[in-house]
Amino acid sequence: MIPLLNSDHLLDRRKFLNIGARGMGALGLASLTQPEMLNAASRGSLTETHFKPKAKRVIYLFFSGGPSHIDMYDYKPAMKKIHGIELPDSIRNGQRITGMTSGQKSFPCVAPMFEFKQHGQSGGYYSEILPNIASIADEMTLIRSVNTEAINHDPAITYINTGTQQLGHPSMGAWLNYGLGSPSDNLPGYIVMISKGRGGSQALYSRLWGSGFLPSKHQGVKFRSSGEPVLYLNNPPGINRDSRRAILDSINTINLDKFKQTQDSEIQTRIAQYEMAFRMQASVPDLTDLKSEPDHVFDLYGKESKTPGKFAYNCVLARRMLESGVPFVQLFHRGWDQHGNCPRDIRRQCEDVDQPVAALVRDLKQRGMLDDTIVICGGEFGRTIYSQGKLTKDNHGRDHHGRCFTMWMAGGGIRKGHVHGETDDFSYNIVRDPVHINDLNATVLQCLGIDHERFTYRYQGLDQRLTGVQGANVVNQILA
């Protein structure tokens, strides 16, 4: 398939020509504002997917800061033996480390200060600080061999979310919105929510959900925990819904007249978009009002699920969005950058997410949605086996580590109860089945029915892809 250059334009024009052939003049305002006639927000550039999709929705749980794979998932009993010893040169192997620890005189290895047990049929290890996530081990594939070249936050978080460290590229959600569109006629196709962790946090950037070189309508729409749930959604004070309707009717009347004068199909699109805005003014508050959720849902997601702005609350909202037809939801949870006080702080971070994450997977399953929803969970990189700063009896820090870290996926098209990839005893290097972050993205696309090599957009002379120009491989072993 040859990708469409500037497909928006072509689609609009084609649509226009179709209508034109039937005689636009006879078409009244009523039919113009019908979503099924002219729903500009709903179509993607891929008229059909490359394969039969296994999933049609994605919920991406992104833990920003670099969650310690060592303290959460990638444990091995041998770590107890290396506790306190210097990181051997044969393991570090001359690899670069960040400017924050490169001056350190000593690199003492630290075994996690938590108990680990094996869970589920795959026998993967889970930390005691993730009891609920451990309990859904049989739903997921745990990938212990994810890797990235980046070692600092800004490049790493940009890389995993946009497929390249270079700025200016679209985020994964924007790519999918461009390719697949959205079946929802009253909600955006790509929604982002942000929650704070317990301590300080690294910066986020609008580019992480931005549209890069794609048209801006594909960017993630941020839902917010207080005030207006979507920017500029509420009518100004003194304007109620009836007034808004009256104002819109007058705008539509004049715009339709203008269309008759000029035959400019953009006007039709504009009318449709104003109507969509009007529908969003009703549908978004409905969506974000959790009153209709029964108590057992809040019990499932935990005590913070009733507090707006909390990660648990966002998980409930995310499930409602997926149910309402939003195909891509991304939750950012901040505060996973444990340079110091790792044992205390990572426990607290896990307290924020453990129950709601497991609840979300269970909830989707109960509703029969897990089979066609991909759940992705992880951060921009992992952390070092060696201590940043002083190692004491009960305290230490960990620096950034991109050479291996752990993410997991569950749901549509993903193998259940599986562990993929293996690292050395220091959880420093991958010894089996590396999965580059672009391989991971290629695999997600595959589950959605998209061949990542054929899903391109011509920009600056290159057929750009989400998975970069270096080439990426679908990880077939983790597919169901």
Next chain:
Amino acid sequence: MRFFILNFKFLLAWVFFVTALEVLADEPNEVSFSLDVRPILSNYCVHCHGPDEEHRKADLQLHTQDGLLSGDIASRIVVPGKPEESLLFQRITTHDKDELMPPPESKKEMSQEEIALIKRWISQGAKWEDHWAFVTPKTPQLPEVRRSDWPKNSIDIFTLAKMEQQGLEPSREADRRTLIRRVCFDLTGLPPSPREVERFVNDSEPNAYEKLIDSLLASERYGERMTLAWMDAARYGDSSVFHDDGVRFMWPWRDWTIKSYNDNKRFDKFTIEQLAGDQIENASIEQKVASGFNRNHGTTDEGGAIDEEYRVEYNVDRVKTTSNVWLGLTMECAQCHDHKYDPISQKEYYQFYAYFNKNSDKGMQTRNGNSAPLIKVPNMMQSKELQNLRNNVKRLKLEKSKKQPSLKEMDEWIADNRASELPEPPELGGWYFLGSFTAKDSNEAFKKDYGPEKVVDLDKEYAGKKWESRKYEDGKVHTIELPEKSASYFYRTLNSPSNQKVNASFGSDDAIKVFLNNKQSLANNVSRAPAADQEKGVLNLVKGENHLLIKIINNGGQGGFYFKLGGSSLPELVINNLRQDILKADHVTKLQEYYKKSVWPLGKELDAKIKVAEKSAGDFDKSIVSVMTMGDLAKPRKTYVLNRGHYASPNKDEEIFPNVPAALPGLPKEAPKKRLSLAKWIMDDDHPLTSRVTVNRYWANLFGSGLVSTVADFGTRGALPSHPRLLDYLSRDFADSGWNVKRILKQILMSATYRQTSASKLDKIEKDPENIYLSRAPRFRLQGEFIRDNALSVSGILNNKLGGPSVKPYQPPRIWNEVALNGGLFYKRDEGQKLYRRSMYTYWKRSAPMPSMVAFDAPTREKCVIQRPRTNTPMQALVTMNDVQFVEAARVFAQRILNQGGEDFDSQIDYAFLLATSRPADDLRKRTFRNLYDSQLKEFRGDKKRAEDLLKFGEVKRDMSVDLAKHAAWTTVASAILNLDEVLTKE
């Protein structure tokens, strides 16, 4: 009917067929290699059989003349005139899957039309042509046209020729109201005022339109409009992008750019200064400021970042931006490997890169302000103010130099001090130390008496501690290891020959107490490092033995103390002079000098004034903004090819020196290897790319898309020009006229092509849906900044101030801190007039830019953007309906309508439409908005509170003399008008 449809389809098919074949060819039937065949080869073949040496398959080069056309008969890829004998044709048509090109696994497939084109090109003799954009443009001959009455200048002859080829007719000229609004937005980004509209509509002189254009080109708003487009290309921002995305100050660079456009600075000079202003001989401040163009890129402050990685990244950005903006080349593709499609090798990439690699800026920069190299940029006002402040210092110094203390006052002072400074010095005993006593905190240590404070007994033990003899020299700062949160005592005796008062001075780390003869005489609970004379006191000594006890409390780190007797009031030398039994002339002179310098009250007063004046001059100097500039290292850094583009993998086998790609014209032989040479090379009158790329960008600004639709890619994968000869005509004219920007814009605006109406009939749109052949004017939504500026202008609250620092208008809460490092950064909105500045001055934080502008496709400006996408979304509707900026504009607009629009509704709505669309309202508009107004008036009459709420939204106070309900009802109408397609759109 059926017959007609068939014919119509046939016609359409014919149009598309012809289009594909001869978009550019002079002879409709002759296939051009450059325009028809190369794009196909680039799309399908060159990726593996092209410039990328490392990945080249079968040693085949389909991007060169040699590769395609030479070789012996058996292996010749193309045999002119004989497609069937040409390997190229065989391989793209074979049924053998193993032989077929492109190979099926590449997931690319050539269309039958493309195969047919290649066949015809070979049949016609396979004539080679260089890539069109790499050949210097020549002024083309004007084509023949049938309709001679339509063209107004040469541009029209080129466009008309194309239209006639396509069977299209030009559209009629737009009416004057449409035209003035269009040209005002295109040249100033603002709508015309009703007065300007009426003047133009009623101007019966033949050059009315030309006068309009001239006046707009002369307006200061023109520079702003041009700069706004340039800001996207230059990736301008007020923040540093990476990691913390902290504040920086580059707005004086923006001011320079506005002024340059307004002064119509030649584009070659403009370019040379933007790229290498710092390297011009005797560069002015302004020229150095201009070079800030290549400091606008993102920089990092991330703690763990590796300096070299980012330093390389900045140069990579400079290569990308410079090549995209001026050359329309995607040079960035050759950072990691040879370019896949264009003739730019990786080595050539690093030759280009080498021009920038000597810059002295570092990889790790700051999150707070500007990083070197930089330059202070006082504006006219500031230069004047700074001069005033410095003159003030000079004046005060002069004033002081003219004054002298009187002999009488000096004599009196000497006499007084001879009397008081002749005490009999006490005899000082040795020091004893006791301690240290640790406490739970330093306050406790300060307060608690550990024993000796009431009476000192050198033989006594205090909690197991004894007095120890110590040696401390007086008049020196002693640093002593003392425990954290502890008290320590220092004791000595002073044996005085008489009852007398003596001066003493002390220092301490940290808190201090002094006891004389068991009585506390000084206490200060502070935290500090020790220094001389931190405390001064007078000791009342009795005749005989006196007991001095000093208590030092150390909070943390090291401790210490200082002691000197008689230390404070006068220096040793002065005292020595005072103590002379007989004062000789030179003693007196020295004492008088001391008096004048340090005692003289008037002198001290003047000194204080001078100090204040110096401080305000210094502070003001500090407040003067700086701008980051380019600036090379004194000792240039060496450049190497970076393997796979990686900063840590330089190939040190071969040093790389600055140069330009071989596929383009070379540098003059004597050109020094520095950026200035690169800039001059880019601006050579005969450079094949620069003038084409630049006029194409201007064209795209005006028409919504360029003659080359890929405005930043003129390489072999870029789009072909729709009007190659017109493009060459314009670019030649631009370069030959001395790179005169206003002139080239005026030419385009004066053309009949530009002046056409954008309204169209369906059949015309169907013939040319993309309006490639320009048989009508484009009609497209204004860019976000213009939409906001229009609302402010129409309502009359636009603040027209030119230039200056960025401002912070309305923004929804928590946009910054929601994403900021540790959530600590809050957007602090400006007040008053700053809320209504033109949108180009809105503070641009690149990790979280103004959402109302981003909704309208404003790029984040983290990277260079030459042309924005243009979308149409529900988010845009929400912004213009609900953002306080637009609602406030609507209610002020409503007030303006009520106060100035006449007495009755009809004249008021006419006035409103005149402001918003440059034309009065027609019947439908009158009727529609009358209905809206009536219904809303009824609502607001019934609910005063709602009206009040609406009219309080935003900072501008409403005119209370206007009827509340009417004002509110008109606000809904005004808001509706600001949301009309015909207001949001340039028609």
